[in-house]
Amino acid sequence: MLLSNPESFSIQQDDHFYFIAGYTEGGAPYGVTWEEHEAQSALAKGCSISEGESQMKELILSERQLQDLIETYDMFMDGIEHFLNIDTGEIVRINSFDMDDEDEALSETIEEGYNEVYF
Incomplete structure (x- = not known):
């Protein structure tokens, strides 16, 4: 994900989630797991993945598109x-x-x- 000003956007993380997009009403986090992030990083570096595993596609969003996505996910x-x-x-x-x-x-x-x- 590329942002026009990466310093203005800080991400929340924990031991399970690389990126926490938000929280459910019960307080459980949701977002991109470390496993998903590492799979994407391996693809970006040209590493192969095992047969049967899906490939992740790079998603490039503007700050506005990212904000719309987060707001829609919460709605x-x-x-x-x-x-x-x-x-x-x-x-x-x-x-x-x-x-x-x-x-x-x-x-x-x-x-x-x-x-x-x-x-």
Whole structure:
């Protein structure tokens, strides 16, 4: 993740998480584990990974996109689903209770690219 001013953004870490994105209502942290971070670092250095393991794709976000991602991750509403397009960094929203034609088309696009482009 590249930020325009890395010094202005400090990350929270612990023994399990390399990056703590936030906390659940019960106080449990969530984010990127050290294992995930080390796998990404190995890929960046050109190391091979074992067969069957998935490769991580580098996600480059602006500070604004990162803030939008964190805010969206913390937001939960029944019937509203958010998806991150890892190619563009854009976060899209679908209202599954009251879908219009745009939501239907976006839903199909997300379904086709789920776990590849959209997460």
